Amino acid sequence: MTKLTGECLCGAVSFEADGEVPVMANCHCTACRQSTGSAFATLMFMKEGDVKITGTPKTFQHNSDAGSVMTKHFCDKCGTPLFTQNSTREGMLGLRAGVIHEQEEFAPKVNVYVSSKMKATLLDDALPAFEKMPG
Ligand SMILES: [Zn+2]
Ligand SMILES: [Zn+2]
Structure with a gap:
């Protein structure tokens, strides 16, 4: 079990999480780069029920190139990206590692x-790398 806490830049949204973290990944897709303003997104996925959120993040939805509905959660005061959800992974919440x-x-x-990573981004050869999203 992993206990995690975090908050956005201004502190209006915070969270406490306690549970398993089955997926920890770097995602280099274009939507992740745009929505984080970073070279890639760093994510820890947990069950939604294991994460207690204080404050109310704003959400934005878009379709992924694989056809699923993605929901981004961010602080509407300071703009910090906090969480992400994928309609094909129901019940899971991706926590942005930087917060x-x-x-x-x-x-x-x-x-x-x-396949869509920035040229300058170096990958750790010890980690598996997938062109898209593995099965
Ligand atoms: Zn904030
Ligand atoms: Zn992505």
Whole structure:
């Protein structure tokens, strides 16, 4: 079990999570790069029920290239991206690793969508890398 806490830049939205983290990944897809403003997104996925959110993030929905509905959650005061959901992974919430206090808990296991990664982004050869999203 992993305990995580975190908050947005202004503190209006915070969370406490306690549970398993079955997926830790770097996603290099274009939507993740745009929505985070970063070279890639760093995500820890947990069950929605394991995450207690304080404050009310704003949401934005878009369709992924694979046809699923993606929901981004962000603070409407400071703009910090906090969570992400994928309609094909019901019940799971992706926590953006950069907002987590317990930084040592983030150890990515995989790189996905490396087909759209930025040229300058170096990948850890020890991790599996997928052109898109694995099955
Ligand atoms: Zn904020
Ligand atoms: Zn992505």
